[in-house]
Amino acid sequence: MASLSIRDVRKVYPNGAEILKGINLEIQEGEFLILVGGSGCGKSTLLNMIAGLETVTEGEIRIGERCVNNVPPKARDIAMVFQSYALYPTMTVRENISFGLGIRKVPAAEQKKIVDRVAETLQMTHLLDRKPALLSGGQRQRVAMGRAIARNPSLFLFDEPLSNLDAKLRVEMRAEIKLMHQRLGTTTVYVTHDQVEAMTLGDRIAVMKDGVVQQFGSPQEIYDQPSNVFVAGFIGSPSMNFLRGTLVNDAQGLAFRLQHAGQTSLLPLPAQLSSTLEKTPAHSRQSEIILGIRPEHITDAVSARRSETAGGYHPTEVDCHVELTEPTGPDTLVFSSFNGVRTTCRTHPRAAAMPGQSMRVAFDLSKAVCFDVTTEQRLA
Numbered sequence: 001m002a003s004l005s006i007r008d009v010r011k012v013y014p015n016g017a018e019i020l021k022g023i024n025l026e027i028q029e030g031e032f033l034i035l036v037g038g039s040g041c042g043k044s045t046l047l048n049m050i051a052g053l054e055t056v057t058e059g060e061i062r063i064g065e066r067c068v069n070n071v072p073p074k075a076r077d078i079a080m081v082f083q084s085y086a087l088y089p090t091m092t093v094r095e096n097i098s099f100g101l102g103i104r105k106v107p108a109a110e111q112k113k114i115v116d117r118v119a120e121t122l123q124m125t126h127l128l129d130r131k132p133a134l135l136s137g138g139q140r141q142r143v144a145m146g147r148a149i150a151r152n153p154s155l156f157l158f159d160e161p162l163s164n165l166d167a168k169l170r171v172e173m174r175a176e177i178k179l180m181h182q183r184l185g186t187t188t189v190y191v192t193h194d195q196v197e198a199m200t201l202g203d204r205i206a207v208m209k210d211g212v213v214q215q216f217g218s219p220q221e222i223y224d225q226p227s228n229v230f231v232a233g234f235i236g237s238p239s240m241n242f243l244r245g246t247l248v249n250d251a252q253g254l255a256f257r258l259q260h261a262g263q264t265s266l267l268p269l270p271a272q273l274s275s276t277l278e279k280t281p282a283h284s285r286q287s288e289i290i291l292g293i294r295p296e297h298i299t300d301a302v303s304a305r306r307s308e309t310a311g312g313y314h315p316t317e318v319d320c321h322v323e324l325t326e327p328t329g330p331d332t333l334v335f336s337s338f339n340g341v342r343t344t345c346r347t348h349p350r351a352a353a354m355p356g357q358s359m360r361v362a363f364d365l366s367k368a369v370c371f372d373v374t375t376e377q378r379l380a
Helices: 043-051 093-103 108-121 137-150 167-184 195-201 219-224 229-234 271-278 281-285 301-311
Strands: 004-012 018-027 032-037 058-063 078-081 155-159 187-192 204-209 212-217 241-250 253-260 263-268 288-293 298-300 316-321 324-327 332-338 341-347 358-363 369-371
Touching: 004 043, 018 043, 018 212, 032 043, 032 195, 043 058, 043 078, 043 155, 043 187, 078 137, 093 108, 093 137, 108 137, 137 167, 167 195, 187 195, 195 219, 204 219, 204 229, 212 219, 212 229, 229 241, 229 288, 229 369, 241 263, 241 341, 253 271, 253 316, 253 332, 263 316, 298 301, 301 358, 316 332, 332 358, 341 358
Parallel strands: 032 187, 032 204, 078 155, 155 187, 298 341
Antiparallel strands: 004 018, 004 058, 204 212, 241 253, 241 288, 253 263, 288 369, 298 358, 316 358, 324 332, 332 341
């Protein structure tokens, strides 16, 4: 187990393409780091640089106290789990897991103990004599993980290991990876484009875009306090709603002007949010903002009133015209237009109106965030 330090790391290819633009991350021993972002953001390149499969143009990567910029992959004390499993088809599960141990000349008796312990940890003892062709995708991924665990490295690296699995297996394997980390406590770096994996697995998340870390923090911090519109939209399912509109002053402070179903309403901002906005330079030069609000904070009025009694907040109720509904089981997603934008509301299934009908929804702005219309950075 070791810490990981990434300091001012850049990656520029000979053709001049700059893939990473000064990455700074500090990971403590035993932490689970998620690198998340869309295709081409640089997350896999960064993982390959940690592994030693890509060279560092500028900056420094340290594993523990050692700078590993010029250390070959085999000497970095890491284990990597790939998207493609990378199993040897002619070897049994036992032979696949013990292959690296044999190369390191671990005695046969010790190899057997390690393989048996790993197989028990991942609940695949009954698979040890099978070959990869006889395994399901989830079982093959377990073998790939087992081979990594057997090395007992100071750092685990996962490169989108679940992307080849179906939805049900992804959920199961996600739980297996989290349980493995809880048992072993090994420092882990995990690359994914799936924000659900990021939220459920990571101790900390680095959200990347165009070779830059947009935000680095805990899952809840990034979910509740996104640094900009990109992060707010990328993290969360369904995505956060973004309503562009104007702020107005009323007797109780700032309010957001909402256009809906041919009507105009004012959504009073909570005192703390209003006070913070009044102090920002953006408020002094413009009254227009982007209001970010998650679907769970726009719900049916009946459910909101119940929550209001229990939690003490005071959501603002407005009428909306239902354009589309998506039942999900425990909730129904209702789509309506506010300020000219199709907006997602999360409602109780029995409270959702049918498309073409009207219903009353409530906006709870206690968790809303506001962004600058020009820079798209969070104001409050």
